[in-house]
Amino acid sequence: MKTKAAVAVAPETDLEIRELTLDEPRPDELQVKMVASGVCHTDAIVRDQWYPVPQPVVLGHEGAGIVQKVGSAVSGFDVGDKVVVGPSFCGQCEQCLSGHPMYCVDFYDRNFGAKRGDDSTAFSTDDGESVGSHFFGQSSFAEYTNLPAHGAVKVPEDAPLELLGPLGCGIMTGAGAVLNVLRPKPGSSIVIFGTGAVGMAGMLAAKAAGATTIVMVDIVPERLEFAKELGATHTVNSKETDPVEAVKEITGGGAQFALDTTGVPPVFSQMTKSLAVQGHGALVGAAKLGTEAPFDIGTLLVSGITVSLVIEGDAVPKEFIPRMISLFQQGKFPFDKLTKSYPFDEINTAFADSAAGTTLKPIITF
Numbered sequence: 001m002k003t004k005a006a007v008a009v010a011p012e013t014d015l016e017i018r019e020l021t022l023d024e025p026r027p028d029e030l031q032v033k034m035v036a037s038g039v040c041h042t043d044a045i046v047r048d049q050w051y052p053v054p055q056p057v058v059l060g061h062e063g064a065g066i067v068q069k070v071g072s073a074v075s076g077f078d079v080g081d082k083v084v085v086g087p088s089f090c091g092q093c094e095q096c097l098s099g100h101p102m103y104c105v106d107f108y109d110r111n112f113g114a115k116r117g118d119d120s121t122a123f124s125t126d127d128g129e130s131v132g133s134h135f136f137g138q139s140s141f142a143e144y145t146n147l148p149a150h151g152a153v154k155v156p157e158d159a160p161l162e163l164l165g166p167l168g169c170g171i172m173t174g175a176g177a178v179l180n181v182l183r184p185k186p187g188s189s190i191v192i193f194g195t196g197a198v199g200m201a202g203m204l205a206a207k208a209a210g211a212t213t214i215v216m217v218d219i220v221p222e223r224l225e226f227a228k229e230l231g232a233t234h235t236v237n238s239k240e241t242d243p244v245e246a247v248k249e250i251t252g253g254g255a256q257f258a259l260d261t262t263g264v265p266p267v268f269s270q271m272t273k274s275l276a277v278q279g280h281g282a283l284v285g286a287a288k289l290g291t292e293a294p295f296d297i298g299t300l301l302v303s304g305i306t307v308s309l310v311i312e313g314d315a316v317p318k319e320f321i322p323r324m325i326s327l328f329q330q331g332k333f334p335f336d337k338l339t340k341s342y343p344f345d346e347i348n349t350a351f352a353d354s355a356a357g358t359t360l361k362p363i364i365t366f
Helices: 041-047 107-112 160-168 169-181 197-209 222-231 243-251 263-274 299-305 319-331 344-355
Strands: 002-008 016-022 029-038 064-070 082-086 144-148 152-154 189-193 213-218 234-237 256-260 275-283 304-307 339-343 361-365
Touching: 002 344, 016 144, 016 344, 029 082, 029 160, 041 344, 064 144, 064 160, 082 160, 107 256, 152 319, 160 169, 160 304, 160 319, 160 361, 169 197, 169 256, 169 275, 169 319, 189 222, 189 263, 197 213, 197 222, 197 256, 213 222, 213 243, 222 234, 222 275, 222 304, 234 243, 234 275, 243 256, 243 263, 263 299, 275 299, 339 344, 344 361
Parallel strands: 189 213, 189 256, 213 234, 256 275, 275 304, 339 361
Antiparallel strands: 002 016, 029 064, 029 144, 029 361, 064 082, 082 152
16 A cells, blocks of 8 residues: 655655555554654654664654554454554563563664564565665554554553654653652652653653652753743753752752763763762663763762663553553643644654754654
């Protein structure tokens, strides 16, 4: 069948909306009509080849849509089901079987390989040229796409698909790092570096978990003010104030928990130094391959801190996405306040607004 898709063709170049041919879903796949897809920082850095994903390729990995076809080996899904789509994983390795599919031994190949395991792609041009597919197991910047059924999560019939796509990556990353990895207790303190969509999702999750001292650090005054509106108890402009000293003063010696959503080496160092004795920090921000960050092992050794590197919130999507939806429906996780919708043909405007920081979480609607 024919489908329109936004194709990445070169680094730092606008995506091209093209008509492509979509093949039939394989026995283990679903064909999904996309209703909406979030735009994530990872889409931009892959377009720009921070990670060497073959181009041309259809990106997009925060998709939500409606099942159109069900592969012959798939159970548990029917045509018409509403789904939110998460990353791909094998389901058979030690990490998958122990409840940590985001650390699947095949995670990189399955999500950044831009093809199926047999080297085929779901998309092609009229002249037979292959176009990369299965980015993060979905390639959701397309009106229709084929995806591994294990990555899809059924959601209620009344679920607002136009909002829910980002729960499959960006929002899951921030909220999952807090709720699944850091696990702040009621009454605890947390500092979050970065007020983008991931950082704000982490903040909303910390608030839902009962943290009572929530410090947001950034260099953009407007976003810091917005963080206060959403529940931050304190904000620090690290352009004007040493964030380490500020956090220690606010918390009385250091935060019990910390989250770095930036992937910027000096910020990572600030996070480690902002922690209290035996505090726990997590890094979720993506950096170019080979990036190294300073870590003062001499001074920090006696602090007994823990630092975790976290992918996709260490979530099990079929468990965690419904949990986020439930919190949202109860008014405890208003991630919708972070979003702005764009029609599909304005996808490059959405990328530009995301890069400029004027939109925290763009969502493309089809």
